[in-house]
Amino acid sequence: MNMRARQKGVALLVALLAVALAVIMASSLIDHGEQGRARLRNQWRAEQSAELMRGLEAWAVQAILADQRASPDFDPLDAPWRQPLPPITVPGAVITGQLRDLGACFNLNALAADGSTDEVAVRRLQRVLIGLNLETRIANQAADYVDRDREVQDNGAEDNAYAALRPAARSANRPFTDISELKRLPAVDARVYAALAPYVCAAPVDAQFNLNSAPPVLWLSVADGMDLAQARRLAREPGTAYRSIEAVREALQREGINNADLGPFSLGSNAYQVQAQIDADGLVFDYSSVLMRTPGKVQVLARVRGRL
Template sequence: MSITVNAQRGVALLTILLLVVSITVVAGAMLASQKVAIRRSGLLFDQNQLLQDIDAGQQLAVTMIRADSQLNDTDSERDIWAQPIPPYTLANHSISIELRDEAGRFNINNLYQGGAVNTAALAVFQRLLTQLNLETDIAVAVLDWQDADSDVYQDGGDESTVYAKQLNGTANGALPNQPFVSIDQLQEVRGVSAEALATMRPYLTAVPYYVPININAASPVLLAALIDDATSQQMQGLVDARARQALTSTDEIWQLANLSDVDDAQRQAIVPLLAVDSQAFMALITANDNAVTDNGRGRQRFATVLISKTAVNDSQQSNNNQTPNGSNTDSDTPKEIKVVGQRLWAFRPSF
């Protein structure tokens, strides 16, 4: 009888121990799951906070460009948007903004506008390639990439045959026949190597609408590409002049001693490509979560934002202050500043 009672007590004790172990395991699993859920919620909150920071930086960039456009009709390194912008800090988060004038670069989408080739823009691009010691055939290849036909420009021939070896994985070798959305796409264009792309990158942009070259922001190399046989050294005088005071008219480029003898035909071809202000800006926004993570660093999120500045009465974005055919809109016309594109990055992009 005593043995039976002891056995029953042992079984009861074992049962209790098993229950305790089971409860402990279940509680541990619930606690671990709860920690994961809390961690996931924290990460989502941090990511949402970073995205909100990027939106705030985007609005600040737009506000700065809008404020500057009300102060003057030019865009140069002297303007408020071009000055270093201190990081904006709120609690453990900070926002950094860098602004760049895209009209200080050559817009490769200028080559084909309104269903027609812009021959003057093509000539400038070819001269720019010459300035950079690159093959001028690249300009035609870039044009073929975006124009609407299936023939190689001027030389004829089927684009799908010419480009078949360049288009990796494309079944019929057909070109997109649409504007570029990024300079990085140039690496798919015939004749553009990684080295050539690296050389061209500082001088090019890919804005989806027509953007005249801002002579207040363009580099001496790009300015030299405007005129036959010009050099970047010759254009340094223009760069020095605008550093003292922003140029208020494109006519001032012809006042340089070494450009005063440019014939009227070449001037008329070049003038529609020029401006003294910008119709496109690129903002690089960096959102920082300064709280230290497990790897000892704060989280970061990056965004590049394309901001347009166009006359409010323009019916087409491709015809801003100066159109490809040379007609000018009133410089006093109010400008509309808005975001036309945003791209998020997990790492800092080249800028």
């Protein structure tokens, strides 16, 4: 009798184990099926968002070309494309975005446009840094970071300075691809980066510096001796664009500034950044593209998922 009871107990245990195993296998299959469907859904949403980004780029191209036709010689602050794009709802997604003027920021890549440090550009950035109450050696370090050589300029930083960091690094000796690379400079901490980031960009080397859209702090880059009060008077408001470089020169002379070299500056922009956020069925995708304008044409130079 005891033997039969033990046999029944073993059989029951085996049956329970079999049932448990079956439940685990079924749960695993269901889990894998749900994961597979989630992957497919996410992949499809990512592909959908990428196509929507291309559509947003097409809108940006048309807006830029329309602006060029309306004012071919200058780009004012009241151009329609400067307004953020209101949320657009399409089946399965909501799109928001804006077009950033890369002529309204100091282009870090201008510090060594041909691979060699441009001392005049370094001095222009130093004037901006002084206006922001930041150390001028940041400009020298940024120039060393972007120029091709490995020679340390005064107050600069090359491989030896980066090797002493933790973790150790090396100077890039190539153009900036994103302004966040400034954080690698020995003279840039979180406070400095927060103060400087709104006024700089990593644009193509031939991006124009647009005096019609430059904020007052960036006007300090135009000439030695300019103070912030003068820069505020010279900076433009919507509806008050400079229409010629001669008009800029006359405005500078009224401020007592007669030594400005206006060669590096322009009254229009030719480089732009499309920034988009696409909410596709609860999945949020950020995209950025860099556009370059030439007469009658706009070219996409770069497109990334994320922020540039």
